Amino acid sequence: MTETAVESAAQSKSQQAYAAVKARIIEGTYTPGYRLVLAKIAEDLGFSVVPVREAIRRLEAEGLVKFERNVGATVSGIDPTEYLYTMQTLSIVEGAATALSAPLIDSVAIARARAVNEEMRECLEHFDPVRFTALNQDFHSVLFEHCPNPHILDLVHRGWNRLASLRSSTFRFVPGRAQESVREHEALLQLIEGAADAETIEKAARQHRAATLDAYLAQAKQ
Amino acid sequence: MTETAVESAAQSKSQQAYAAVKARIIEGTYTPGYRLVLAKIAEDLGFSVVPVREAIRRLEAEGLVKFERNVGATVSGIDPTEYLYTMQTLSIVEGAATALSAPLIDSVAIARARAVNEEMRECLEHFDPVRFTALNQDFHSVLFEHCPNPHILDLVHRGWNRLASLRSSTFRFVPGRAQESVREHEALLQLIEGAADAETIEKAARQHRAATLDAYLAQAKQ
DNA sequence: GTAATAGTTATCGTATACGATTTCGTACTT
DNA sequence: AAGTACGAAATCGTATACGATAACTATTAC
Numbered sequence: 144m145t146e147t148a149v150e151s152a153a154q155s156k157s158q159q160a161y162a163a164v165k166a167r168i169i170e171g172t173y174t175p176g177y178r179l180v181l182a183k184i185a186e187d188l189g190f191s192v193v194p195v196r197e198a199i200r201r202l203e204a205e206g207l208v209k210f211e212r213n214v215g216a217t218v219s220g221i222d223p224t225e226y227l228y229t230m231q232t233l234s235i236v237e238g239a240a241t242a243l244s245a246p247l248i249d250s251v252a253i254a255r256a257r258a259v260n261e262e263m264r265e266c267l268e269h270f271d272p273v274r275f276t277a278l279n280q281d282f283h284s285v286l287f288e289h290c291p292n293p294h295i296l297d298l299v300h301r302g303w304n305r306l307a308s309l310r311s312s313t314f315r316f317v318p319g320r321a322q323e324s325v326r327e328h329e330a331l332l333q334l335i336e337g338a339a340d341a342e343t344i345e346k347a348a349r350q351h352r353a354a355t356l357d358a359y360l361a362q363a364k365q
Numbered sequence: 366m367t368e369t370a371v372e373s374a375a376q377s378k379s380q381q382a383y384a385a386v387k388a389r390i391i392e393g394t395y396t397p398g399y400r401l402v403l404a405k406i407a408e409d410l411g412f413s414v415v416p417v418r419e420a421i422r423r424l425e426a427e428g429l430v431k432f433e434r435n436v437g438a439t440v441s442g443i444d445p446t447e448y449l450y451t452m453q454t455l456s457i458v459e460g461a462a463t464a465l466s467a468p469l470i471d472s473v474a475i476a477r478a479r480a481v482n483e484e485m486r487e488c489l490e491h492f493d494p495v496r497f498t499a500l501n502q503d504f505h506s507v508l509f510e511h512c513p514n515p516h517i518l519d520l521v522h523r524g525w526n527r528l529a530s531l532r533s534s535t536f537r538f539v540p541g542r543a544q545e546s547v548r549e550h551e552a553l554l555q556l557i558e559g560a561a562d563a564e565t566i567e568k569a570a571r572q573h574r575a576a577t578l579d580a581y582l583a584q585a586k587q
Numbered sequence: 588g589t590a591a592t593a594g595t596t597a598t599c600g601t602a603t604a605c606g607a608t609t610t611c612g613t614a615c616t617t
Numbered sequence: 618a619a620g621t622a623c624g625a626a627a628t629c630g631t632a633t634a635c636g637a638t639a640a641c642t643a644t645t646a647c
Contacts, residue, residue: 194601605633606629
């Protein structure tokens, strides 16, 4: 997650720009629809436009920004359809990542995951959605620590990044879903501890994500 | 797949460069390990280096190219580990794409898919691996025509592109696997026709890809 | 003969500059 | 008053130029 000063000093400007803009999107400084003017960003960072352009293009490839020819870049949106696509895809890749990782998770990691989940439970009381989401990613990150397939893990992270740009939007926090989520985490841990077969674990992990989508859809229908 | 002349005329040079280099990788002109010198490609295409750079970066994001700072870009490799990752990921996303698409496939599409599969069967007799692979993609493309989730479809295509760069490498064509593959296609069509449940279809489609990987692994072990 | 080093070349990374395209505002017409 | 046409400003897209970095080569010391 964090990088050493040495590494970041050796980074190219295009990478720095990428990281900077991405961070601003994820932390919510640049909200969906925000117009990313190349010259402006370049000036902010003290770079020229060329590396910024490259950074934007990379973010586009990850789905975080939309870049139209001769028009410009905007932080990509909170379109419900896009949300559905992203959640559905996440459900699949998280399911796979969990099932692949499960046999490699040791009891120490389980304990850490459980501790994180406990924090999440506490988090519910003073209603802190931002922290809850962060902890949720931590929880799953612990499970994915030894994921044997980095490609799949990368897809998970891309999905998370997309969702991050929806921060504090209407999509988040369907009432009651957070509580359920914490319970499902515990159930998942028990499956992993009990060395359940891959299919069962995959199904549970997939369902865990899908349930959040379903909760949103049910609410949206009203 | 194909674009109109008008569209391609309106394309930016960076997009043209992207398409051109990608095509050369996929058709095998640039083989894995090939050194992509920006200035050279730019000269070939009659562009300057800036749009070429952008194109290379995009290809990097898709995993087709490796781009090292101050060193340069190379067509990314045929590392067996990478092959495993890609095939495993494809197995998952193709499985999901097939299951999601299945309810939306009509009898006309089934017939078309069957025709393609028949061509594949014929293809086996005069041993044409390149054409066989192309037809295989056609077969699955027919099934994915009405895939309700474009994100997942995109992941499938990315996987295919990565595999394309392995053309005529040691990974392809494990003896006997092609025949099996044609049989599995027919079995898959029958499941879809019979409106089998999503889980069954997903499992079959996933297994279809996984079997090719297994065949390779079994051969590699010897 | 080999290893270390200095110098050369090739290539990358970024800044600057300018033409191309879009967008927005204003004036004019109906 | 609404719509259209024109022009100005903003922004993008690409070319060119040059400094920075790494790879290569030749030379020298041992």
